Each structure stands twice: as C-alpha cells, then as structure tokens.
Amino acid sequence: xxxxxxxxxxxxxxxxxxxxxxxxxxxxxxxxxxxxxxxxxxxxxxxxxxxxxxxxxxxxxxxxxxxxxxxxxxxxxxxxxxxxxxxxxxxxxxxxxxxxxxxxxxxxxxxxxxxxxxxxxxxxxxxxxxxxxxxxxxxxxxxxxxxxxxxxxxxxxxxxxxxxxxxxxxxxxxxxxxxxxxxxxxxxxxxxxxxxxxxxxxxxxxxxxxxxxxxxxxxxxxxxxxxxxxxxxxxxxxxxxxxxxxxxxxxxxxxxxxxxxxxxxxxxxxxxxxxxxxxxxxxxxxxxxxxxxxxxxxxxxxxxxxxxxxxxxxxxxxxxxxxxxxxxxxxxxxxxxxxxxxxxxxxxxxxxxxxxxxxxxxxxxxxxxxxxxxxxxxxxxxxxxxxxxxxxxxxxxxxxxx
Amino acid sequence: xxxxxxxxxxxxxxxxxxxxxxxxxxxxxxxxxxxxxxxxxxxxxxxxxxxxxxxxxxxxxxxxxxxxxxxxxxxxxxxxxxxxxxxxxxxxxxxxxxxxxxxxxxxxxxxxxxxxxxxxxxxxxxxxxxxxxxxxxxxxxxxxxxxxxxxxxxxxxxxxxxxxxxxxxxxxxxxxxxxxxxxxxxxxxxxxxxxxxxxxxxxxxxxxxxxxxxxxxxxxxxxxxxxxxxxxxxxxxxxxxxxxxxxxxxxxxxxxxxxxxxxxxxxxxxxxxxxxxxxxxxxxxxxx
Numbered sequence: 001x002x003x004x005x006x007x008x009x010x011x012x013x014x015x016x017x018x019x020x021x022x023x024x025x026x027x028x029x030x031x032x033x034x035x036x037x038x039x040x041x042x043x044x045x046x047x048x049x050x051x052x053x054x055x056x057x058x059x060x061x062x063x064x065x066x067x068x069x070x071x072x073x074x075x076x077x078x079x080x081x082x083x084x085x086x087x088x089x090x091x092x093x094x095x096x097x098x099x100x101x102x103x104x105x106x107x108x109x110x111x112x113x114x115x116x117x118x119x120x121x122x123x124x125x126x127x128x129x130x131x132x133x134x135x136x137x138x139x140x141x142x143x144x145x146x147x148x149x150x151x152x153x154x155x156x157x158x159x160x161x162x163x164x165x166x167x168x169x170x171x172x173x174x175x176x177x178x179x180x181x182x183x184x185x186x187x188x189x190x191x192x193x194x195x196x197x198x199x200x201x202x203x204x205x206x207x208x209x210x211x212x213x214x215x216x217x218x219x220x221x222x223x224x225x226x227x228x229x230x231x232x233x234x235x236x237x238x239x240x241x242x243x244x245x246x247x248x249x250x251x252x253x254x255x256x257x258x259x260x261x262x263x264x265x266x267x268x269x270x271x272x273x274x275x276x277x278x279x280x281x282x283x284x285x286x287x288x289x290x291x292x293x294x295x296x297x298x299x300x301x302x303x304x305x306x307x308x309x310x311x312x313x314x315x316x317x318x319x320x321x322x323x324x325x326x327x328x329x330x331x332x333x334x335x336x337x338x339x340x341x342x343x344x345x346x347x348x349x350x351x352x353x354x355x356x357x358x359x360x361x362x363x364x365x366x367x368x369x370x371x372x373x374x375x376x377x378x379x380x381x382x383x384x385x386x387x388x389x390x391x392x393x394x395x396x397x398x399x400x401x402x
Numbered sequence: 403x404x405x406x407x408x409x410x411x412x413x414x415x416x417x418x419x420x421x422x423x424x425x426x427x428x429x430x431x432x433x434x435x436x437x438x439x440x441x442x443x444x445x446x447x448x449x450x451x452x453x454x455x456x457x458x459x460x461x462x463x464x465x466x467x468x469x470x471x472x473x474x475x476x477x478x479x480x481x482x483x484x485x486x487x488x489x490x491x492x493x494x495x496x497x498x499x500x501x502x503x504x505x506x507x508x509x510x511x512x513x514x515x516x517x518x519x520x521x522x523x524x525x526x527x528x529x530x531x532x533x534x535x536x537x538x539x540x541x542x543x544x545x546x547x548x549x550x551x552x553x554x555x556x557x558x559x560x561x562x563x564x565x566x567x568x569x570x571x572x573x574x575x576x577x578x579x580x581x582x583x584x585x586x587x588x589x590x591x592x593x594x595x596x597x598x599x600x601x602x603x604x605x606x607x608x609x610x611x612x613x614x615x616x617x618x619x620x621x622x623x624x625x626x627x628x629x630x631x632x633x634x635x636x637x638x639x640x641x642x643x644x645x646x647x648x649x650x651x652x653x654x655x656x657x658x659x660x661x662x663x664x665x666x667x668x669x670x671x672x673x674x675x676x677x678x679x680x681x682x683x684x685x686x687x688x689x690x
Contacts, residue, residue, distance in 0.1 A: 057519050220418055243622065
C-alpha cells in the first residue's frame, strides 16, 4: 500500500471514528438499555505493543502474560468473550498517535493495553486523554503518565521509573555507603531514575557526589569509568538496559572497578542480560518489583503455568502483562462485564487488590502500583531476592491533579 | 582531576578513536573510494559480530571463529556486489540509498530468524584476558590495547595497499574515471567486486573483534552507522589518512566532552563536524 492510500484510509477512519464516538455518548446517556445489548457482543481489547525491533521479546512476554490471565478465567473476562486486536508499535514514538488511533477509532476497542517504550507511552497518553478510552500500561515507566498527564482512564501495572531506584537510598545507607555516583544514559527514563535515587539517598543523609551521563544509546563508557575511579565514591548506582547494560557490566569489571567500588542499580541493569555477561554481573545488587526465588505459592504457580503454556520462562514483563489482565478482570467483574459503565470499571480497578506473582499490590490515587520493592543480588544466572527493600512503595505522582 | 587521570583520559580518547577507525574503515573504502552510499555498513558490522558469537560458541575459540568468518563475509560481499550493487553504479545515489536501506531491513530480519533477539556476550580470548593496573582502583583491559594495535596495523596495511601497490593505483584510477580505466584494458568490474568485498569484510571484522567488548545485540549496526558517516565526512571522502585523523579527533572530543561538559556531550561530535565542514567543505584530507 502506498503512503497516499494509507493517509486516505486513516482520514476516513478518523471521520467514522469521531461520528461513532459522538453517537456512542448519546446512546450511552439516553438509552441505558443499549448497554445491555452490547453485553452480548465480544469485549474488544487492543494490544499495542512492540512485536518487532529491540523490544520485540518484551512485547511477546507481556502478551503471553495477559493471555494467561484470561485463560485462567476460562478465556473470558467477567463472562464476556474476548476479541484481541493487535498493533505493532515498533517502539517508534513518531508513529504512536497513528497507531493508537487505529485501535481507538478504526477498531473501536473497549480497552487499550500498551506499551513498553516510554516515548510511545507519552504519545499514547495524548490521544487517550482526549478519547477517554480505558488504558492499562503494562510497562513504560514514564513518570508523567501517572504524574502531570494522569487521567481517570489511565492505569499502570508496572512501575514508575522513580520507583525502581528510590529504595536504593535505604539499601546503600544500610551498607554504610555515604557517597555515591549515578551513571546512566541522558534521556527521560535515566534522569527519572536518577531523581528517584537521589531523593531516597539524600533523605538517608547520603551524598550523590556526581551524576554521570552518556548520550543515549551510546555504549562507550571508558571515559566515565575513569571519572568514577578518580572520584572514588563509596558506591556506584547505574541504570542501563539490554545491550547497553551488558556492556556496562563487562566494562565495569574490565576496568578493575568491580570488587573495589560496589555496583548497584535499577533492576533492569541485570534483567535479561546475565547470560551475556558471564561473571561480570555476579554480586551486583539491584532493586525492582520482581525477583527470582520469591518462593511464594502464587509466584510458583504462575511460573509453572507460564512455562507449561508458552514453553518459556516468565520474566518481570510477563508478570506485568499478567497483572494487566488481572486488573482488567477486577474492573469488569465490578460491573458484571458491562464495559460501557466506564466509571464503574474504573472504580472496580481502583479498589482491586491484585494478587500478583510479585506479591499483593494496590493502586495509588494516580493509578500506579503501590508495591514492595525487592533487593536482588545476582547469583549465577538469577536475580535472587534478598528480601523487601521497601514495603509498599508509592510513586509521589508529582503534578497529578486528577 | 590530576595529571594521571588526564593522561588516562587521553589514552581512552585515542583508544576509542582507533576503534572508530576500525569500524569506519570499511565505509571509507566503499563510500569514500567507490562512491556508494552504503547504509547497510552497520548491518555488515552486525553480521560480523553475530558470526563471531555463533562460531566462537561452536569452536570455543574467537580466533578460529574469525578465521572461518572472514572468508564467509568476503563471499557475502562479492555476491552482493555481483547481484545487486553492480546494477547501480551508473544510476543516481538515491537508488543506492533505497537498496542499502532495504538491505538493513533484510539483515535485521534474517538476524532475528537465524539468531533470535537475545543479547549475547563473547568471551575475551584467554590470552588477552588481563588488565594492567593504572591507579589504585583503575586498570586497563589488555584486550582494548590489543585492538588498538590491530587498528594501527590495519590502517598501515590499507594505506600501503591503496597508495603504494599496483592494485591500489588501479582502484584510485577507477574511482576518478571508471570508463578510462576500462578502456585501458583493466578489468574494472573485478576490481570493484574486490573492493566492495573488502569493505564488507572490514565492517564484519570490526564487528568480530569488537564483539567481546561491545556484546552482541539486535540493532547494534544502526548505532555505529551514523558515527561512521561522520568519520568519513570529517576526514574527507576517499582518504584513509583523513579517516584516521577524523577518528582520533572524534575519540578525543567525545572522551573529554563527556568529562568536561557532560550537558552537551551528545552534540560535540556534530558541532565538530559542522566546524570542519565550514572550514573545509571537502573534509580534512578530501580532494577539492
């Protein structure tokens, strides 16, 4: 299809969509009976996730997790059959509005589930704030989604960037570290994690002596590692992910810093890369809302069911997807599947206590999980839980007025 | 920052610069000498890294892996030149952009099918897996120094090949006037095939020996592509000497930029490029 055809298509979809939304509002308010009719139709769930590119595996894990939650309820949510509509967002923020519009206006989904990349999340937020469509974000940690941009129809089942590093302040204090250096990529997620750590560490009387940034997604760390060696802090805290994380762990070891200055980080530093880094990750301690070896009944059952169904080991992303399914189920149960009662669904989700593999969590006022942050330590190829670093940590949701 | 650390940063900058030269040397040949805008350069780099990883895990030895992988990439380069690039020499640059962009997508997809989307690591060869202590808490990995040595050797070899040998003379002549060279009875088609294959092999080789340092990841090629073009443009199109000078300049600028003015570190390279282009639009060592 040429670019031109696509544009015409999008435009037509848009016009139809607006008309339909206007119509739906009118019907919804004037004729409550219409809702009962709609109940017999299938519930339309739009999955907007990356299915190609660097984050493809994360998209698949989230989808699997979500579908597992639906399967556990007999393939239905609140008694209603499900129809999935999927859009590959390619982790491309530039295409985010177009992609989410496909779901909202062309397919008229009842709920949007997505996505991984924080930039795409922000693109979705603009569109979904206007359309008012129910939205559950199973990963992207952009603070603004449940901060300045927060809205009644926005929900997140993962984390805010701030949350993933905030508990480290306590951890470092307990280990007797008084000074620290934070190193990350210079982009929104990195800076938010730095803020989260800085706040937590300074509250404990620690001092963040230097923030080191390298341009995203550059992976040449040598200059900054030299800088760390010359500063000689008590501890280093890092956030990188994927290939960048693997390279950072190896370079940290190769520079001789490992074992001399202890390394900490946001959990993503050591998630999914341990096979690639050999022993360079060993002993690194991180905080995250999930860990290996939690040893709870729920987690064991989840891991077993997931491995059986998909022939894959679940990860934190699968858990977040699974919880998105659980949260939606709770909202729909509250209105007996009548998704047209949006206020009722929102209330149901707000009141939900999610029994997650990571432990029980609830939603904050801004609709971000209030959850336990685990301290994890790399042992072999696992991020072994060392216990809870911060019980029920809530994101401060700065700027959220909804 | 005391003197010792300034010297270490200098070493970091030079070492990073040499690495950049290694990564961009293949592009210098293909873009600089043959005039092909090769956006797939980064993909060849990625192919090299994945070959090194998969062959090293099969044979258990990076050196063996590289020895097997290089002929493979030469064959790949020759095949691509004969089947695809040959059709484009007489056409507009836009066709080359289209073809090589298409190749990026093809190689990414093939990589996903053959090797999957995981992040992989390649072990540093045991012989070079050591560090030299520099200060009380900092040491320098021997493997990085070894790569620098390889880069210098490679730069020297390229220089000799292009400036001092008969083949090099023919390559240079072909670059400035293809038809004339052909009418003098030189098989220019063969020469172009060879140069292109060399370019592919160099890019892949860079990926191979860099694999233990950088780890092997999807999309790794696109990260190096832009900086490679910057190197060639600053250095002057068609100049190996220029590429070397530009690499070292960028290496030092990035290193000291990150340390001294971290707020604008991401821009420094491009500011440098803009300044060079205003001052010498043809690049440092480019011909007018």
